[in-house]
Amino acid sequence: MPSQMEHTMETMMFTFHKFTGDRCYVTKEDLRVLMEKKFSAFLENQKDTLAEDKIIKDLDQCRDGQVGFQSFFLLIAGLTVTCNDL
Template sequence: MVSKLENAMEGLIKVFHTYSSKEGDKYKLSKSELKSLLQGELSDFLAASKDPMVVEKIMSDLDENRDGEVDFQEFVVLVAALTVACNEFFVESMKN
């Protein structure tokens, strides 16, 4: 039986490759692929930001090696940061 964590890891990998395989390097997200992923998978987070440059800022923050693309390791940094923020919100809401 596959664990919940293993399912979550598999889901992250599948989501990344679903979007990364649309153009160019199939193992990296271009800016347009990243935008598509954010709109398709994290639309609530994207909508919460009123900044029209949010995708560009996320791309800049994630693209550590400055190659203009986001690889899987860079993508996981985004997911981890959002997960930590959600957990902090959850913990704070449980305290009240």
């Protein structure tokens, strides 16, 4: 039986692949939908109304409109650190 941490990792991978389909990346629009569905409480509590756009822009480091799993994972890690700090 997987540990809670392993289950969490599996959930992150499943969520990413749910939005990517057969691709290895999410588009900016996919990421926007994902964030609005999965991080709605976080986004609602942001004082900066452009936070979502800034996050998406920062994650698309190659400026090709694609965000891979590594960048997606960095998003999760960054949000987790921010929430922990609060």
